[in-house]
Amino acid sequence: MARIRIEPGNGLQSAESIKSLRGTRESLALPDEGNSFGSDSELNGYTSERPTDKYGFIGGAQQYSEQSAEDIPPEVLRQREAKWLDMLNNWDKWMAKRHKKMKLRCQKGIPPSLRGRAWLYLSGGKVKREQHKGKFEELDRQAGDPKWVDVIEKDLHRQFPFHEMFVARGGHGQQDLYRVLKAYTLHRPEEGYCQAQAPIAAVLLMHMPAEDAFWGLVQICEKYLPGYYSVGLEAIQLDGEILFALLKRVSPLAHRHLKKHKLDPILYMTEWFMCAFSRTLPWASVLRVWDMFLCEGVKIIFRVGLVLLKCMLGSQDKLKTCQGQYETMELLKTIDTRYMLEGFLVREVIELPLSERDIEKEHLAQLRRWKETRVDVDEH
Structure with missing residues (x-):
C-alpha cells in the first residue's frame, strides 16, 4: 500500500487527544511504570532477584513472559x-x-x-x-534544540522501564535512546519530536546499534508511517477513517456498535498505530508483527487492528458486556490475552479476508473525502 504524505491543513478535525501527542509528557497517557518499584532510585526499580525473560524483560513488566509463546525446535x-x-x-x-x-x-x-x-x-x-555516511555522527555531535531536548529527556525513563536495556537511569540504553531521538529532531527540525517515536526507537535499539536504529526510525517515520508524527497529525486521523471503513467489511457488527456509540477511531487506534503495537501486544507478538510490518508495510498494522476489533466486538455475546461508550473503551484498553497470543494473532492477520487492493481502494476513497472536506473548510 503506497503511503501518501499529507500536508498539514484544515482537513480532518484535529482532536485534542491527538494534539496532545506532540511533545508532551502526558501525550500517550503513559503510566510512570517505574513508580511501582520507586522511580527515584538509580535504576527504574530493578532488583537483582527478579527473573529476566528471553527478551530481556524483568519480572513485573507488562511484557514479561514466563514462557515463550512459541518455542521453535x-x-x-x-x-x-x-x-x-x-x-x-x-x-x-x-x-x-x-x-x-x-x-x-x-x-x-x-x-x-x-x-x-x-x-x-x-x-x-x-x-x-x-547513502548518508557520517550523517548520524554529525547529528550526534550537535547539541539539539533545547525545546525538544528537554521533552526527550523527561520521556526516557518511560520507555520499557522493565527491560534490562533501559532499566538503569542514565544507562547505555537510555543514552542511546536520547541520541537517536535527538538526532531525528535535527534531521527533521520541522517535525521535531513526537512522544510516540520513543517506543519505536526503543524497539529498534533492542535489536541494533544506535546509528542503525536512527536510520530505522527515519524509514518508519518517512516511508512506513509518513505524516504520523507531524504537527497536526492528520495522517493518523485519515488512517483511523480507513480502518473504520474496512471494519465494515471485516466485521459489520463491530462497525455498527462503534458507530452507534459514536466512538471515533482516534480514541482507540492512536497508540496502536503510532507505536506499531509495541505498547499493546505481548512481546513475542510485537516481534512477529514487526517482522511482517517491515516487510509488507502499514497494511499489517491495519490488519492487526481489524483482527483485534473483530475479536473483541465481533459477536452478540461480546457486545452484551459493553452496552455503552465507556464500557466499550474499557474493553478495547484491556484486550483479552488469548487474541494477542503470537500463534493466534499471526494466523488471523495472515488469513484476514482483505486484499491489498481493498485497503488501497479505501485509502484513495478516504483521501478524496479528506481533500473535499479540506476544500469546504478553506472556502469558509
Missing part, C-alpha cells in the same frame, strides 16, 4: 537461520526476484539472532545509512 531454527543468512548475503537478488518467498519467511518469523540485521535491510535503513 533448535533444528528448525538452524535451518531458518541458514536460509536467512543466504537471503541477507544476496539481498538485492532476493528483493528483485524472490520477494514473495521473502514475505512468507517474514510471516513465519525472523530468527532472533538475525532480526536486527533483517529489520535494517527490510526497512531500507541499510541503504539510507550507506
Whole structure:
C-alpha cells in the first residue's frame, strides 16, 4: 500500500487527544511504570532477584513472559537461520526476484539472532545509512534544540522501564535512546519530536546499534508511517477513517456498535498505530508483527487492528458486556490475552479476508473525502 504524505491543513478535525501527542509528557497517557518499584532510585526499580525473560524483560513488566509463546525446535531454527543468512548475503537478488518467498519467511518469523540485521535491510535503513555516511555522527555531535531536548529527556525513563536495556537511569540504553531521538529532531527540525517515536526507537535499539536504529526510525517515520508524527497529525486521523471503513467489511457488527456509540477511531487506534503495537501486544507478538510490518508495510498494522476489533466486538455475546461508550473503551484498553497470543494473532492477520487492493481502494476513497472536506473548510 503506497503511503501518501499529507500536508498539514484544515482537513480532518484535529482532536485534542491527538494534539496532545506532540511533545508532551502526558501525550500517550503513559503510566510512570517505574513508580511501582520507586522511580527515584538509580535504576527504574530493578532488583537483582527478579527473573529476566528471553527478551530481556524483568519480572513485573507488562511484557514479561514466563514462557515463550512459541518455542521453535533448535533444528528448525538452524535451518531458518541458514536460509536467512543466504537471503541477507544476496539481498538485492532476493528483493528483485524472490520477494514473495521473502514475505512468507517474514510471516513465519525472523530468527532472533538475525532480526536486527533483517529489520535494517527490510526497512531500507541499510541503504539510507550507506547513502548518508557520517550523517548520524554529525547529528550526534550537535547539541539539539533545547525545546525538544528537554521533552526527550523527561520521556526516557518511560520507555520499557522493565527491560534490562533501559532499566538503569542514565544507562547505555537510555543514552542511546536520547541520541537517536535527538538526532531525528535535527534531521527533521520541522517535525521535531513526537512522544510516540520513543517506543519505536526503543524497539529498534533492542535489536541494533544506535546509528542503525536512527536510520530505522527515519524509514518508519518517512516511508512506513509518513505524516504520523507531524504537527497536526492528520495522517493518523485519515488512517483511523480507513480502518473504520474496512471494519465494515471485516466485521459489520463491530462497525455498527462503534458507530452507534459514536466512538471515533482516534480514541482507540492512536497508540496502536503510532507505536506499531509495541505498547499493546505481548512481546513475542510485537516481534512477529514487526517482522511482517517491515516487510509488507502499514497494511499489517491495519490488519492487526481489524483482527483485534473483530475479536473483541465481533459477536452478540461480546457486545452484551459493553452496552455503552465507556464500557466499550474499557474493553478495547484491556484486550483479552488469548487474541494477542503470537500463534493466534499471526494466523488471523495472515488469513484476514482483505486484499491489498481493498485497503488501497479505501485509502484513495478516504483521501478524496479528506481533500473535499479540506476544500469546504478553506472556502469558509
